[in-house]
Amino acid sequence: MxxxxxxxxxxxxxxxxxxxxxxxxxxxxxxxxxxxxxxxxxxxxxxxxxxxxxxxxxxxxxxxxxxxxxxxxxxxxxxxxxxxxxxxxxxxxxxxxxxxxxxxxxxxxxxxxxxxxxxxxxxxxxxxxxxxxxxxxxxxxxxxxxxxxxxxxxxxxxxxxxxxxxxxxxxxxxxxxxxxxxxxxxxxxxxxxxxxxxxxxxxxxxxxxxxxxxxxDNRLMSLQLVKNGMTNAVMFGPDGNNLLPAQVLYKKNILALRGSFRPVTKVNMDMYEESKKLFFQENKVDPEKTKIIFEITLSNLRAEGEINERDFLDRAELLCSLGQNVMITNYQEYFKLVEYFSEFTKERMALAMGVYNLIQIFDEKYYRHVSGGILEAFGKLFYRDLKVYMYPYKDEETGEFMDSENLKVHPRMKELYKFFKNNGKLINIDNFDADNLHIFSRKVLKMIKNGEEGWQEMLPTGIAKMIEDKRLFGYSRRKVTKK
CATH class of the missing domain: 3.90.950.20 (CinA-like)
Incomplete structure (x- = not known):
C-alpha cells in the first residue's frame, strides 16, 4: 500500500x-x-x-x-x-x-x-x-x-x-x-x-x-498475478487465454515438465514425447483424462535479475504454438508443486526432468527452511506413488551417458537415492535421441543473440521460423557469423 x-x-x-x-x-x-x-x-x-x-x-x-x-x-x-x-x-x-x-x-x-x-x-x-x-x-x-x-x-x-x-x-x-x-x-x-x-x-x-x-496479453496478466503474490500458480492454454488450474486439473492424471524453454528445443520435445509414452503405459493412466503441463518457475524467470516480460512472452509464444498448456508457479521445490496438484486430483502424477534437475532434488540446501528437512520434502513428494522420468545427459569429455544407474549424489544422500530408485520411483527415459544431447537452451539463446548460424537445426519444426519472423529472443536479420 x-x-x-x-x-x-x-x-x-x-x-x-x-x-x-x-x-x-x-x-x-x-x-x-x-x-x-x-x-x-x-x-x-x-x-x-x-x-x-x-x-x-x-x-x-x-x-x-x-x-x-x-x-x-x-x-x-x-x-x-x-x-x-x-x-x-x-x-x-x-x-x-x-x-x-x-x-x-x-x-x-x-x-x-x-x-x-x-x-x-x-x-x-x-x-x-x-x-x-x-x-x-x-x-x-x-x-x-x-x-x-x-x-x-x-x-x-x-x-x-x-x-x-x-x-x-x-x-x-x-x-x-x-x-x-x-x-x-x-x-x-x-x-x-x-x-x-x-x-x-x-x-x-x-x-x-x-x-x-x-x-x-492475458498471459502477461497471469504472470502479474504470481509476481504480485496474488496466487502461487497460473495457467494458460495454446490460444493464449488464461485457464483456471483447478478446473483444468480436476480429477486428472498430471505429467509436468519443468524447464526454462528459452527457447524450447528438440531435447525438450523429445523428453515430452518419451515421458508421455511412459506415463500412458502406467496402470490406470487414461490419455483422455490426462493433462500435460510445461511449467516455468518464477525463480527461473528471475534468473537474470528482474523479470523480462518480453522474454517471458517469447517463451510463451513458442510453447503455445506447439499446442501446450503452460503453467507459471512460485514453487521452486518440486514437492510444493506436487502438493499443489494434489489439491485438485488424487489420480496419477509424474515429473519429467533432466539429470541436473534430479541432482538438485537430492541437494539438502534446498530444504533448510523445511522443518523436517529433506526427509519431510521427500515424504510429500513421493507419498502418492509419484514417478520421475529422467532424461539422460552426455558427458562431452568421456562420451558417457549419465542416467539413474551412474548418477552421483552427495554421500549423505546415497541411501535415500537408492531407496527411491530401487522402489521404482525413478525411471530412465531410455528411448532418447542421442544426436540431440549436445543441445542446451542457453547455448541456442547465445547463438541467436550473437547472430551465429546453426541454431535453427536444434529446434522443433517451425520454431526457428517463428523466432525469425517475430524477432523473438533478440533475433535480428543481420549477417550471421560462422562458428
Whole structure:
C-alpha cells in the first residue's frame, strides 16, 4: 500500500472502499446493474451506503433459489452454479436487459455496466473454504463495444461473514479500477487488493477482453498475478487465454515438465514425447483424462535479475504454438508443486526432468527452511506413488551417458537415492535421441543473440521460423557469423 507522509502522520494514498463507491456514484454517466449469487449483495451494499447510489444503480438482484436462477439465466449442462459459464450468462443477460429497457435517445451519454458474481462461501464443516467468479461488462464510451473483466477467487478466511465483506470490497475495487485505471491494466490488477490483506483472498485467474484491452496479453496478466503474490500458480492454454488450474486439473492424471524453454528445443520435445509414452503405459493412466503441463518457475524467470516480460512472452509464444498448456508457479521445490496438484486430483502424477534437475532434488540446501528437512520434502513428494522420468545427459569429455544407474549424489544422500530408485520411483527415459544431447537452451539463446548460424537445426519444426519472423529472443536479420 502506497504511503505519503504529512508531519509525523502516515496517510494512505489508497482510496477507501467508501470513497471509491462514492466517486462512482457521483459520476453521472456510470449506470448499471448488480447481480450477486451465493454470498449476499455485498458489493452493491457498499454503493448504497456510500450515498448517491440512485445515479449508479439501475437494478440490484440476488437469485438465491436455484429454480429462480435457472428461470432467469438458464440451466447449466453440469448443474453447477459457481462457474465461469454461469457468470458470463449472467453478464450477458443483464446487459441485454439494460439495452432493452434504457434507450440511447433518453440516455445518450450513459456508460452502461453489468456487474455479477457467483460465489460459494465456506461450508459448515470448514473443510471447503469457498471460491467464486466475479465479472464486469462495461462501456468506456457510449459508441464503443463492451469491455469485460472476468476473474476467479479462492477464499482464505475461515468465517463466512468475513468472506462476504471481502467479496464486497473486491467488487468495488473491480468496478472502480475498470473505470479509472483501465489505461494501466497492471495497476488495475494491483488495485484489486486495495483495503484487502493478501492473506484473505487469492486471485488465480483473470482475463481481459474488449476494445480497450485489445493490446493486453492475458498471459502477461497471469504472470502479474504470481509476481504480485496474488496466487502461487497460473495457467494458460495454446490460444493464449488464461485457464483456471483447478478446473483444468480436476480429477486428472498430471505429467509436468519443468524447464526454462528459452527457447524450447528438440531435447525438450523429445523428453515430452518419451515421458508421455511412459506415463500412458502406467496402470490406470487414461490419455483422455490426462493433462500435460510445461511449467516455468518464477525463480527461473528471475534468473537474470528482474523479470523480462518480453522474454517471458517469447517463451510463451513458442510453447503455445506447439499446442501446450503452460503453467507459471512460485514453487521452486518440486514437492510444493506436487502438493499443489494434489489439491485438485488424487489420480496419477509424474515429473519429467533432466539429470541436473534430479541432482538438485537430492541437494539438502534446498530444504533448510523445511522443518523436517529433506526427509519431510521427500515424504510429500513421493507419498502418492509419484514417478520421475529422467532424461539422460552426455558427458562431452568421456562420451558417457549419465542416467539413474551412474548418477552421483552427495554421500549423505546415497541411501535415500537408492531407496527411491530401487522402489521404482525413478525411471530412465531410455528411448532418447542421442544426436540431440549436445543441445542446451542457453547455448541456442547465445547463438541467436550473437547472430551465429546453426541454431535453427536444434529446434522443433517451425520454431526457428517463428523466432525469425517475430524477432523473438533478440533475433535480428543481420549477417550471421560462422562458428
Amino acid at each position: 502506497a504511503i505519503t507522509l504529512k508531519g509525523d502522520q502516515k496517510i494512505s494514498s489508497v482510496p477507501t472502499t467508501k470513497s471509491k463507491a462514492l466517486r462512482i456514484n457521483l459520476n453521472a454517466n456510470i449506470y448499471g446493474t448488480f447481480a450477486e449469487i451465493g454470498a449476499g449483495q455485498e458489493t452493491v451494499r457498499n454503493f448504497f451506503r456510500a450515498g448517491g447510489a440512485s445515479g449508479t444503480i439501475a437494478k440490484a438482484m440476488s437469485a438465491y433459489d436455484k429454480d429462480f436462477s435457472d428461470a432467469i439465466y438458464g440451466i447449466e449442462a453440469d448443474n453447477r452454479y459457481v462457474t465461469e459459464e454461469r457468470l458470463k450468462k449472467m453478464l450477458k443477460h443483464e446487459m441485454e436487459l439494460i439495452e432493452e429497457r434504457l434507450t440511447r435517445q433518453t440516455h445518450p451519454d450513459k456508460l452502461f455496466f453489468s456487474y455479477a458474481n457467483t460465489v460459494a462461501t465456506i461450508n459448515f464443516s470448514k473443510k471447503f473454504k469457498g471460491h467464486g467468479w466475479i465479472g464486469l461488462k462495461f462501456q468506456l464510451d457510449p459508441l464503443e463495444d463492451y469491455n469485460e473483466i472476468v476473474l476467479h477467487l479462492r477464499f482464505k478466511e475461515t468465517d463466512a461473514r468475513a468472506q462476504q465483506e471481502t467479496l464486497g470490497v473486491l467488487g468495488v475495487n473491480l468496478i472502480y479500477g475498470a473505470y479509472y485505471l483501465n489505461d494501466n491494466p497492471k495497476e488495475l490488477l494491483k488495485s484489486f487488493y486495495d483495503n484487502i490483506d493478501k492473506d484473505k483472498l487469492e486471485i488465480d485467474m483473470i482475463n481481459f477482453s474488449g476494445p480497450r484491452f485489445m493490446y493486453v
